Amino acid sequence: MEDCLFCSIIAGKIPSAKVYEDEYVYAFRDINPQAPVHVLIVPREHLQDAKALKGEKALIAAKVFEAAGRIAEQEGVSETGFRVITNCGHDGCQSVQHLHFHLLGGKQLSEKMD
Ligand code: DGP
Numbered sequence: 146m147e148d149c150l151f152c153s154i155i156a157g158k159i160p161s162a163k164v165y166e167d168e169y170v171y172a173f174r175d176i177n178p179q180a181p182v183h184v185l186i187v188p189r190e191h192l193q194d195a196k197a198l199k200g201e202k203a204l205i206a207a208k209v210f211e212a213a214g215r216i217a218e219q220e221g222v223s224e225t226g227f228r229v230i231t232n233c234g235h236d237g238c239q240s241v242q243h244l245h246f247h248l249l250g251g252k253q254l255s256e257k258m259d
Contacts, residue, residue, distance in 0.1 A: 146191040151243035155189055165216045169208035172216055172248075181251030182220045182227065186212055192244040195233045209246050222250035 146152045153159045154173065161173035164184050175183040188205045192198070198206045210229070217223040227250030232239040 146243075149191060149243050150241055151185075151187050151245060152191055155187065165212060165219065167208075167212060169205060170212045172212060175247065179247075180249040180254065182222050182249065184216055184220065184248040186216065186229075186246040186248055188244055193242055194239060194244050195231050197244060205244075213246065213248050216248055217250065220248075220250065226250065228254050 150159065154161045155171045163171070163173050165172040165186075168189075170186050170188055172184050172186045175185050186209050188209065190202075190205065192202065192205070213227075213229050214223070217227050227248055229246050229248050231237075231244065231246045
């Protein structure tokens, strides 16, 4: 999609620190890391947010979590633990309108979820 930051990153028009890619997702380091490991896992298909993961598109969620497991291994946080979250809409503080998942790890994360 034109004018979408993450579509431009996936297309290689904007540089990113790639961590992983497959047929379904592209993953790269967050520009403003909140933990020693902070990777954004972005479906290649432009979907606005988590609400779009319904019907046949729900498969994408499974592919994201499959990738998350691989990235966690690759980043050395599979055993120590990690968190995968997606922000949705205004109250969820979603700032980029292309569905993405944050994979955070490499330190003891806060129990607080807000
Ligand atoms: P969210 O607030 O959930 O929409 O997260 C968007 C994330 O995207 C935020 O943590 C910062 C990151 N981000 C924004 N612009 C760029 C960029 O140009 N490159 C990279 N690597 N990350 C970006």
